[in-house]
Amino acid sequence: MNRRLSEIGCKTYRGTSFALPYRVRETDFTNFAGVIPGADRSLPPVLIGAHYDSVIPHPCADDNGAAVAITLAVAEAVAKSGGLERDLVIAIFDAEEPPYFLSEAMGSTRFYEDQVDERGIHFALISDLVGHDVTVPENCLNGLGAKIASPLKPLTFMTGAESHPDLPKLLDEIQVPDGMKLIATLNEYVGDMSDHAVFRWNAVPYVFLSCGHWEHYHQRTDTPDRLNYLKMAAIADYAESVCRRVAGAKLKDFINHEDPIEFEAKTWKRALGLFYKPVAMLLGVPNFKTRKHIEKAAQALQSFGL
Template sequence: MNTHALRHDVITLATAAGRMVGTAGHEQARGYLAERLAGLGLDPYGERFELPYAASGARLCNVIGVAPGTQPELAPIVLAAHYDTCGPLPGADDNAAAIAIALRVAEQLRAEPAPRGVVIALFDGEEPPHYLSPAMGSIHWYHHQRRGPVHCAVVLDLVGHDVPVPGIEDLVFVTGMESDPELVIDLAGVSDSVRVQPVLNRYVGDLSDHHVFRAHERPFLFLSCGRWQHYHMPTDTPDRLNYAKMAGIAELVELLVRRVSAAQLSGPFEGGDTLALELAGVERHFGKLLGGAAKLVGRRGVDAFVKLAMGGFGL
């Protein structure tokens, strides 16, 4: 499993200077990402890859390219990850790892296009003080830079680290399957490198750039490994990431994008029933941690487990 490109992108982006909005590191990252999108042979989203905007006295810039699909008349998928950091921090896991994965998937989609075009959206302004404000890159893009309808959004954040619980280090959580019945996809066994645990978005909230899509009732999937001890810390450095796991997540994301590209996604919004997949995943991944407790039953059982996971397991 070749992880060289993933590692190179993370090391290039995750410097000690960080990528905080308004800093030299932020400007350097912006230029690097535009060059990477061009180097992959993607089309600019409009006239240029860089889409600058100003908000509250700050200069921000979304960096966006397109992997064309074989049926350009279809509404595209958005594959998104933010590139700014919360302060002058390296931000290897938050969120250089997600950028590297998105670029890997973009390369695969350029070589073998999906039916729908895929907008590779590297959003700015996800971190405070812009988070959930009109200056947040994804929100600004949706309202002011978007060039038509969106079929579905696939958003990545905090996808470079091992889950800090023994026995489930290779897990990745996916929310948003409930946003459309066609997104209720059984991903058990699809990868040798990562395991997938579906979870309702309402359990964790709109933690990243999928917020604007959910708020406007667009289908979405959000992938994350959760928070860990290096979240928003100077210790979030490239040497602490699991690049083999990242390669597995890249394969998973490509599979999801291709499946979603072929799906109708005709709603109703939040009409997907994920309960069976959630219960099966909890039993499969957390059974030993539960110490042989009785099987979870129904939504109340999942509710109780999520409360335990967020407390006792530290997720």
């Protein structure tokens, strides 16, 4: 990790090393963080992050090698372009998986609590489980299988548009690359699945990207040959655009959260295209326009094991 961050052209975030060790209850862990300096280094940075630990001693390519690769690809692209309007922090976290998940030892939590510098964080983009095609089990497809299976593969889910009232509009202006199809939903439908949790708890604007669970989740069969590298490249492009766009935005102080329903409804419409109606039928809703229908659709997707 040290070598790769250095090759990309990152500066260290704190001290002289990318490695940021920490210790919790007699156990040693290590986060890594690098920085691509931006135009105004006094501003709070944008952070892009993913965990690198794995739940079992196997490749765990989708969980979470793919997200680490995407994070480093964004860092490299931003470095080559000469940086953003503010610093970009590349954070590679330890201890996301059980038994540390959502515990005090979780790498992202220790990073935010103990390792973030005095500038704080402007916005965080976290990804987890972003290497695979979305598949719905055959028995859930109600005979629509052949028709619907392939348009569902590029789906990529986002939560967090609700974390700041300026985000839905900013995100809506970003073109989603070919190779992925974005669907935005509320974080509360799925819960704090990954390292965005600590940012949400601390009211840091964030988005979380994930393709959800799949049959190889936390299995020895989560291997690199099963990943979709074209989809990953599209997600990397998209993540870079989000970092770039939000880095240039002020993000006003706010009191009330706003419901990003309109943005969410647009993402479903764009992502599903011609398959809007059949997918709505499959998920048991007339459309994806209201909070109630989107909530029901999100529950149906989760009931399929996503």
